[in-house]
Amino acid sequence: MNFLYPGFLFALLAIAIPIVIHLFNFRRFKKVYFSNVQFLKEAKEQNSSREKLKNLLVLLSRILAVIFLVLAFARPFISSDSGESPALRNAVSMYIDNSYSMETVNKEGSLLDEAKRKAKEIAAAYGLNDRFQLITNDFEGRHQRLVSKEEFVQLLDEIKISGASRSLRQVINRMQSDANAGRNQISYLLSDFQKSFAGLSRIDGGKAISYNFVKLNANSLPNISVDSVWSLSPVHKPGQTERMVVQLKNYGEEDAKSIPLKLTVNLQQKAISNVAVGAGKTVTDTLSFSGLKPGWQKAGISIKDFPLTFDDELNFTFNVSDELRVLNISGNPSDKFIAALFGADSYFKLVEMPESNIKYSTFPTYSLIVLSGLREPSSGLAQELKSYVQNSGSVVIFPDLDVNAAVYNPFLAGLSLPVIQQLQTGVPVASTIDLKNEMFKDVFDQVPKNMDLPVVSRYFSYADQSRTSRESILQLPLNRSLFAKYTVGAGKIYLSASSLSLKDGNLPRHPVFVPLMYKVAFAGAREQPLFYTIGQDNLIGTEKISLLANQSLKLVSADFEVIPEVRQTPGRTLLYVADQIKKSGFYELTKADSTLAVVAFNDNRSESDMHYATEGELENLFGKQKISVFNSKKDAMSLNIAAKNNNTELWKLCIILSVVFLAIEILLIRFFNKTKHIQAT
Known part of the structure; x- marks a missing residue:
């Protein structure tokens, strides 16, 4: 006592x-x-x-x-066991789960309505001098302050279902960060406690806060969601056939047959299908369509599934471009292989620059930069190329074998590439092709037994460096690479061991050269993600956008407008939206009266799994730390709050x-x- x-x-x-x-x-x-x-x-x-x-x-x-x-x-x-002192006032923090899963209906109505009622009853058990804090999935700033009981009840009535999704760890961290010194810290979490929300990793709740979990009972419902979509087309060209892969997942306990699947582009139906999804299984289906015109495309995948419908539609966007810009910096004006290669297709817009007159400021406007036969590569060029590559650029290097290795090595080292050991000459050697490499995906319909391979008579051998990540595409004997990919920052550098001169080998005239270079160019196309996830993706990257002193960018939807924080980086413009996006749909990125891009936001699919954590699983998450778990179905609504959580005076x-x-x-x-x-x- x-x-x-x-x-x-x-x-x-x-x-x-x-x-x-x-x-x-x-x-x-x-x-x-x-x-x-x-x-x-x-x-x-x-x-x-x-x-x-x-x-x-x-x-x-x-x-x-x-x-x-x-x-x-x-x-x-x-x-009491909670260690609260009656000498201090109570600071009661209540988390109300307002995610999509709380739309589920039971005998008490929707789970969100039940949570509001129970929160009011809990608040009624405390005194007039106690203060309350409300927390929802929206993490609103106005909910960070302590309010009176009357204000708290008003805030409860304003809660609505939100597309924001949080984890139990995030909620606990929020409660700890908002803790008030000099008060008894008491926390209540009212939720259905989906397994995706609770998680599996241990949580440290801290000793200063008394945690009480009020578990709302909901039945596990069958649900099928459109989980994701991705494109099989390397680039999006006007009029070409597009192939989109759609992923569906069945979270229920029964097989689903003949799920109608529909794809629309710019409000026009482009493809339909029927998909069967086994219980607990994930399936994919490929939809093909064509007839697109240049510009941004607003597309959507939809199914029909009841009773849960918030995850039945997935929005995505992509840009159909009528050109892909390629820059060729050449040290040998007589070399015409790159010009002939990219000049054969009108989709590629090739710009050629001599080694003596390079315009560094234009680098960010190109999807691919090819260096062919440079005689005096400078450290300044290496610095500019590295900055370009680190911002998702792609570079291909075909060296001049007649230039001394001492000239090339500082340039290669400046790009974080292996340096040249020596020039190999002699009997022509054949290379091998890594057919499993993504560069050759869909290139060969059938691989012959005695395949014709590129042959080189002169080539550079490079020193292996553990700090570089080499991916050999064309391989030479003795574990030497003829054509290899190196990842530098967010971009890629492709380094050839031989030149484009016919006296050094037949690579520029070999049939594999055309698809190889086309694939490299397509891989360099800077495609933005097809969609973003609300509450998870807060950073949007676009091509470099120049802004005047008083100009700003906006993300505009049909009934909502967001002004993101703009961060300029070399070659890229980053938009930080924080938690301003709360509704799924299409948002146009505008500058003044012009539309620069269109992005799509979707709700987090973590709410799709309608399986719930048990009381024992919740207690195990906190280890030896004592928490109280109340079952709203078994316990009386008063929850014996005064007896369980307050000291006995x-x-x-x-x-x-x-x-x-x-x-x-x-x-x-x-x-x-x-x-x-x-x-x-």
Whole structure:
């Protein structure tokens, strides 16, 4: 037992007052003379013993009355397991899950409505001086402050279903960051506790906060969602056939047959299909369509599935471009292989620059830069190319084998590439092709047994470096690469061991050269993601956008507008949207009156799995830390909050006992050992 105001215990010295009164009772008695005192003396002895007992009982009653009166002012209490002190006010933080899964209906209505009702009942169990904080999946700034009970109830009524999705760890971290010193920290989490929300990793809730989980009961529902979509087409060209792969997942316990699947582009139906999805399985289906015109395309995949419909549609966007820009920096004007290669297709817009007149400022406008036969590659060029590559650019290097290795090595080292060991000459050697490499995917319909391979008679051998990630596409004997890919930053550099001169080999005239270079160019096309996820993707990357001092970019939908934070990087513009996007759909990126791009946002699919964590699983997440888990179906709505989460104060009992002992004193004085007074005559 503890005391709220232990200083009042000094008042226990007041018990000396009734003791002193008892010891020094100065009441005077009159002497009465009788003729025969034998019988009177016997009566006096009897009354004296009863009088002593009465006085002791009165003294004890007075002492106990004083003790309990002092204890009442000292405010004794019995501590609860939560360690909360009644000397401090309560700061009650309540998390209300307002994700899509809370739209589920049970006997009490929707889970969100039930959560609101229970939150109001919990708040009613606390005092007027306690303060409350509301937390939802939106993590709104206005919910970070403590409010009164009346304001808290008003905020509860304003909660609506949101597309934002959080994890239990994120909610706990939010509660810890908003903790208020000098108050009893009490937290309630009202949710259906989906397994995707609870997670599997241990959570450290901290010792300063008392956690109470109110588990709302919902039935596991069958659900099929459109999980993802991706393109099999390397680039999007006007009029060409597009192939989109759609991924569906069945979260239910029963097989789903003949799920209607529809693809629309710019509100026009382009493809339909019927898909069967086994219980708990993930399937993919490929949809083909054509007839697209240049520009941004707003597309969507939709299915029909009940009763959950929030994940039945997936929006995505892509840009159909009528050109792909390629830059060729050549040290040998007579070399025409690159010009002939990319000039054969009108889709490629080739720009050629001599080595002596390079315009570095134009690098970000190209999807691919080819360096062919440079004689004096400079460190400045290496620096500019590295910056270009680190911002998702692609570079192909065909060296000039007649240039000394000492000239090329500083340039290669500046690009984080392996340096040249020596020039290999002699009998022509054949290379091998890594047919499993993505560069040759869909290139060969059938691979012959005796395949014609590129042959080189002169080539550079490069030093292997552990810090570089080499991916050999064309391989030479002795583990040497003829054509290899190196990842540098967010981009790629393709390094050839041989030149484009026919005296060094037949690579530029070999049939594999055309698809290889086309694939390299397609891989360099800077395609933005088909879609973003609300609450997960907060950063959007676009091509470099130049802005004046007072200009800003906007993301505009049909009924919503966002002004993102703009961050400029070399070759890229990054848009930080934070948590401003709350609704799925299409958003146009605008600058003044012009539309620069179109992006799509979708709801997080973590809410699609309608399986729930058990009470034991929730307790295991916190290890040895004690938490309280209430089942809304089994427990009464009061949840015994006052008894389970508050200290038991005893001051009222002390006052009652003090009054009782005062009453006992009065009764003892009035009725115990009552005798008649004898008067002398």
